[in-house]
Amino acid sequence: MPELLRNYNQQDYSDYYNRRYSSYTNPQQNSPHLRAVQQPQIHRTRTVNQKKVARNNLIHRILSVSLMALIGFTILPAGFNKVTKNLWKTSPYPNIKADYEQILFPTRNYISNDWLLGSRLLTPVNTKHPQMLPLKEEHELVNLENNLKNLSAQYPSIHPSVYVWDYDGNYASLNSEELFATASIIKLPVLVRLFKSIELGQLSLNDRMALTEYYRTEGSGSLQFKAANSTYSIDTLARIMITESDNSATNMIMAKLGSMTDINAGIRDWGLKNTKVQTWLPDLGGTNKTTAQEMARILYNIDNPEFLSMASREKIFDYMGHVKNTRLLKAGLPSDAILLHKTGDIGTMLGDAGIVFAPNGKKYIVVILANRPHNSPLGKEFIVKASSMIYNSIINK
Numbered sequence: 001m002p003e004l005l006r007n008y009n010q011q012d013y014s015d016y017y018n019r020r021y022s023s024y025t026n027p028q029q030n031s032p033h034l035r036a037v038q039q040p041q042i043h044r045t046r047t048v049n050q051k052k053v054a055r056n057n058l059i060h061r062i063l064s065v066s067l068m069a070l071i072g073f074t075i076l077p078a079g080f081n082k083v084t085k086n087l088w089k090t091s092p093y094p095n096i097k098a099d100y101e102q103i104l105f106p107t108r109n110y111i112s113n114d115w116l117l118g119s120r121l122l123t124p125v126n127t128k129h130p131q132m133l134p135l136k137e138e139h140e141l142v143n144l145e146n147n148l149k150n151l152s153a154q155y156p157s158i159h160p161s162v163y164v165w166d167y168d169g170n171y172a173s174l175n176s177e178e179l180f181a182t183a184s185i186i187k188l189p190v191l192v193r194l195f196k197s198i199e200l201g202q203l204s205l206n207d208r209m210a211l212t213e214y215y216r217t218e219g220s221g222s223l224q225f226k227a228a229n230s231t232y233s234i235d236t237l238a239r240i241m242i243t244e245s246d247n248s249a250t251n252m253i254m255a256k257l258g259s260m261t262d263i264n265a266g267i268r269d270w271g272l273k274n275t276k277v278q279t280w281l282p283d284l285g286g287t288n289k290t291t292a293q294e295m296a297r298i299l300y301n302i303d304n305p306e307f308l309s310m311a312s313r314e315k316i317f318d319y320m321g322h323v324k325n326t327r328l329l330k331a332g333l334p335s336d337a338i339l340l341h342k343t344g345d346i347g348t349m350l351g352d353a354g355i356v357f358a359p360n361g362k363k364y365i366v367v368i369l370a371n372r373p374h375n376s377p378l379g380k381e382f383i384v385k386a387s388s389m390i391y392n393s394i395i396n397k
Contacts, residue, residue: 130271132301135365138169144393145172148386155382159371163292164390165300166364170397172390176293179274180369181286183344184220184245185353186277188298189290190254191319193266194238195312197257205235205315209252219282221246235315242319242342247281254280272297284346292367295353299365303355320354327380328352329366332387334359348372350379356391364394 144164152160152174163176197203208231216224221244223232234256237249254263260277267275275290275298301307302316320340329352330339341354351369358364368386372379 124268125273126269126271130269131307132270132272132297133304133306134271135165135171135297135300136169137165137171139171141170141172141393141397144390145174147389147393148172148174151382151386151389155378157373157376158378158382160382160386161292161367161369162386162390163296163367164364164394165296166362166394170394172393173293176296176367177274177291179289179291180351180371181283181346181349182275182288182290182295183283183286183346183349183351184247184250184281185290185295185342185344185351185369186275186281186283186288187241187245187250188295188342188353189267189275190250190257190263190277191238191242191316192298192302192308193257193263194234194253195308195316196266197262199309199312203234203256205233205238207234207256208232209234209237209256211248211252215248215252215255217247217251217280217282219247220244221248223248238315239319239322243322243324245323245325245343250281270298270301282346286346286349292353292369295367296365299353299355299367328383329354329356329368329387332384332389333391337391347374350383352383352387356394358391358395360395362395364390366390 141164148160148162152158160174161176161178161180162172162174164172198205210229210231211223211226213228216228218224221240223237223240223246232249232252234253237246237253240246241249241253254260254277257263260280263277267277272294275294276288278287278289279285302313305313308316317340320342321338323341323343325343328343328350329341333339333356336359338357339354340357341352344351344353349369349371351367353367354365356364356366366387368383370379370382
């Protein structure tokens with residue numbers, strides 16, 4: 001009984017407490033009068049706080065703008081004046097002129113400024129003052145062109161590009177401006193660029209280079225089998241680059257000249273827009289490009305005294321006269337004809353480019369490039385027959 005009474009008293013007291021003080025502990029729910037009074041006060045308090053925040057943000061913005069203006073009117077002019085003060089007064093060296101175009105476009109003359117859709121962006125071609133002379137085409141050999149077309153029709157799996165030009169100005173063309181992979185024929189512009197650099201005094205044929213693993217590469221040439229760190233003169237490297245079509249020697253020479261960038265820069269200065277080096281050898285993917293017409297222009301200017309010195313021409317022709325691959329253009333010529341040339345083969349493209357000297361004194365340039373099924377012997381067969389056809393046409397004209 002006392003326990004029940006105690007529980008009853010506690011419960012009764014709790015109920016009484018809740019009824020007595022509930023309006024104070026939760027006035028908005030239990031007191032309509034207090035709720036009506038306090039809600040406008042809460043709204044006014046929030047409005048005042050929002051105004052304070054907005055005022056503080058405005059003050060911060062004003063201070064930030066003022067600080068930036070202070071920096072702009074004091075510190076920046078001082079720095080600008082320090083950098084540009086020499087622009088506003090007479091230079092003590094009036095003969096030295098600033099190249100403002102180079103300042104505004106510092107990478108314009110680099111050969112590989114950027115990539116676009118997987119291709120390098122090349123510098124513009126020197127069209128105003130190209131170093132190489134164009135071939136003067138006087139008379140088109142229409143009969144020869146038709147014969148070449150008929151020959152091509154007999155080899156439907158072979159897609160050829162042919163350009164022929166003799167020193168009387170007669171010429172024949174078949175897809176000669178179409179872009180083809182160069183294979184090892186790219187070694188001709190590399191060789192020309194080498195001798196242009198030698199004439200400028202940038203290096204000499206007696207300079208030596210070591211064969212490191214960085215340069216050693218597969219494909220044609222014997223250098224890939226030589227001992228590591230063995231040294232070779234530039235003369236030796238240039239010779240085997242042409243006579244053996246040595247890929248390792250070619251990469252060493254390109255590195256010595258300044259890599260593919262230097263080769264391409266020279267090609268643009270020569271006035272050629274399609275020939276370019278994009279890959280170290282061996283270029284099995286065929287990314288190094290040229291046209292038969294541009295390769296013929298390179299061959300023509302090797303013999304141009306305004307482009308190369310007599311010493312350079314003699315060395316170049318000496319290399320080109322000892323090419324070991326005689327199975328293409330040479331195979332279509334009589335034994336008493338002289339051929340200075342460079343071959344190329346990457347399986348899917350077979351080509352040969354050279355200068356032919358006939359016994360009767362006739363002289364002509366011929367470039368034949370042939371896309372073919374991989375390693376198809378029909379490519380070689382077409383080139384040999386075309387070489388023989390061209391020789392007979394030029395000699396009997």
